[in-house]
Amino acid sequence: MTQETAPPSRLEALKVACSACNLRELCLPVGLTDDEMLSLDDMVSTRRSVKRGESIFHAGDPFAALYAVRTGFFKTVVSASDGREQVTGFQMAGELIGLDGISTDRHSCDAVALEDSQVCMIPYGQLESLSREFTLLQHQFHKIMSREIVRDHGVMLLLGSMRAEERLAAFLLNLTQRLQARGFSASALVLRMTREEIGSYLGLKLETVSRTFSKFQEEGILEVKQRDIRIIEQSALQRVVNGTSA
Amino acid sequence: MTQETAPPSRLEALKVACSACNLRELCLPVGLTDDEMLSLDDMVSTRRSVKRGESIFHAGDPFAALYAVRTGFFKTVVSASDGREQVTGFQMAGELIGLDGISTDRHSCDAVALEDSQVCMIPYGQLESLSREFTLLQHQFHKIMSREIVRDHGVMLLLGSMRAEERLAAFLLNLTQRLQARGFSASALVLRMTREEIGSYLGLKLETVSRTFSKFQEEGILEVKQRDIRIIEQSALQRVVNGTSA
DNA sequence: CGGAACCTTGATGCACCTCAAGCATGGTGG
DNA sequence: CCACCATGCTTGAGGTGCATCAAGGTTCCG
Missing domain, CATH: 1.10.10.10 (Winged helix-like DNA-binding domain superfamily/Winged helix DNA-binding domain)
Known part of the structure; x- marks a missing residue:
């Protein structure tokens, strides 16, 4: 139930490489040059396995990284104080999870795997520095956040009317x-x-x-x-x- | 009820100074150093008056800038193809409007003034370059986007349950x-x-x-x-x- | 093989919508 | 300055879409 930041018994001998990932046209690296992609490879160095039912993070957990879905399927859930829950989204390969955490340095929702999955960890501090260096990365990241906002507004329309x-x-x-x-x-x-x-x-x-x-x-x-x-x-x-x- | 900090008896649409704005603790400049604030002053150089009922932008308009509410009150509205509308938010002094536009370079909602208002225009390209320079500005901007996402999730909870x-x-x-x-x-x-x-x-x-x-x-x-x-x-x-x- | 989790379907009730009528408010022009 | 009208607000009566409660079926897995 609690998150395991470094899965102990599982050797992630595989170096994760955005540059070699078949999701790179859907994920954070969209449009980057080869050079930039190599820097990304350095930053996104850990992949984490999450079993069905497990969470990447829970509401209240300190925020440190974003997670890109590599394989599998997730839901994000917010909870009211009285226990009511609302699924705020379903995430599949190439989509980013954890953007909610930036605002308060703590996550505001749970991110739960709906099947056995793998996520790439993107340390947030490093993403910020790298995107100060690479305009395209910066812009792509902003686009992803904005897209989430637009998506949320669509859900509001759906729920509201x-x-x-x-x-x-x-x-x-x-x-x-x-x-x-x-x-x-x-x-x-x-x-x-x-x-x-x-x-x-x-x-x-x-x-x-x-x-x-x-x-x-x-x-x-x-x-x-x-x-x-x-x-x-x-x-x-x-x-x-x-x-x-x- | 409307706050007017500096009753603009003259045409004041010329020079705006974040560094002198009483909203700077609520708005984009939160936490900036004096130096950084001065650069912001350069970027946010136009203020625009919007009469009650007028829009800052419409869905479909090309995206070029964000707008910080200086005085007044706004709503943002998304529309479905069949004409159904959903108000996605109400914005007051110090809040940012237009984040939806980043994702596709076009706005996806209308931003309508609910009373005579003033907004500060923040050219988006300049914001991106400046936030490559100033870590704090970059982080503050990310926080604002993230906060909007968290807020939207709260509205989903409200609408859904x-x-x-x-x-x-x-x-x-x-x-x-x-x-x-x-x-x-x-x-x-x-x-x-x-x-x-x-x-x-x-x-x-x-x-x-x-x-x-x-x-x-x-x-x-x-x-x-x-x-x-x-x-x-x-x-x-x-x-x-x-x-x-x- | 048995139980847990999930899914389907029926019967009934209620929260909110729809339709309708009348009242309040504020802006405008004579 | 007032009369008028458009816009917005309130309240009532009746209808309905979805929730609730309930029972049984299916699938998966230990």
Whole structure:
């Protein structure tokens, strides 16, 4: 349950190299020159394995580094004082986790692995110095933070003014789009999260998520077998999101 | 209720000095040395007046600068393709507007003045170069972006799992806390936005916002006269937020 | 093979939305 | 300066989308 900063028994003999990583076009190094990439390689020197259910960090933990998802799948969760929880995002390969920690030097959410995963550790102090040196890195980092803000505003729109079907349709389209950018099929996906986690993210109860999946299936938009989803009619999903279907 | 630090009887849109601004402890310059502050003064050289109802920028506009609220009050609004709108935030003196634009070089929301206001323009390219030079400025800027992310996550929690009374109570407590940080009373405030705008922000209809205000008044928690709000029992509001009152 | 975690589906209730009507406020022009 | 009108606010009555409660089914794994 507690985070292990240096996994004791696991030898990370592999030197992690951004320059050799197949995610470099999606991750922090986008657009860097070869020189700059080599400096990144120095900074991002540790990879950490996280088992399903384990957390990279918890709310309240001191902030020291960002984490880039190398393989696997994560959720971030904020908690209210009364125990209510809200999933604020799902992160897949190439995405950055931990930006929340910069503001107060402590993390404000939990980052939990939804399957066995690996993350690359990016010591924050070093990122700041390196991005003073490399304009492109600096700009790319700012873009990533800004993108998170824009994404959050989209979620607010979803939570504030969409109905259950619209929320789930938007969620599925977003997931497939990101999976597609990583070379996966646009029409078949395996959900890494439970109905309850989807519900938490979308501001719905798990029963409503389940019913909505069933409804989409009845309508021939999806084929749903537990966590295996096949999208039969993407355009129909798009229409649902736009409210053009009710 | 509007604060005017230096009543601008002349055209003062010329020279702005962060170093002389009473908001410098809340705004971008937090923690800078005198030297650094002077460089900021060079960068933030234009102030712009915005009349009530006007926008600093619209969704789709090219991104070139950030704006620090000098006086007045703003809302930011994102729109879906079908016309649905969501207020994503309300900004007051010392707060930064426009961070959304970095991600795609275009703004993704509208920033609308809710009263006659003034903003300081911070050319983004210059901010990037200056923050390559000044570590503290760089860090402060990152903190501001991160804070926005954390705030957004809090709004998601609110939208995803709180009921109407809890949302409004949380909203009022947040407003008064920010006003208090600016030297205003913690118990009396004048709302700069309509019930509809509050509702949009909180994911509620204006009638629900109005009814909830009335309910708080009946319960002796607030005194509500249109946009004049007096908080009679702050602890009760806090209890409502925590769900300890239902 | 048995239990835990997860998912589906049905019945019922309620929080909030929708629709509607009337009141308050403030800006504007005669 | 006042009358007028647009905009915003309040309140009521009724409807509905989703939550809640409940029961049973499926899958995974020790």
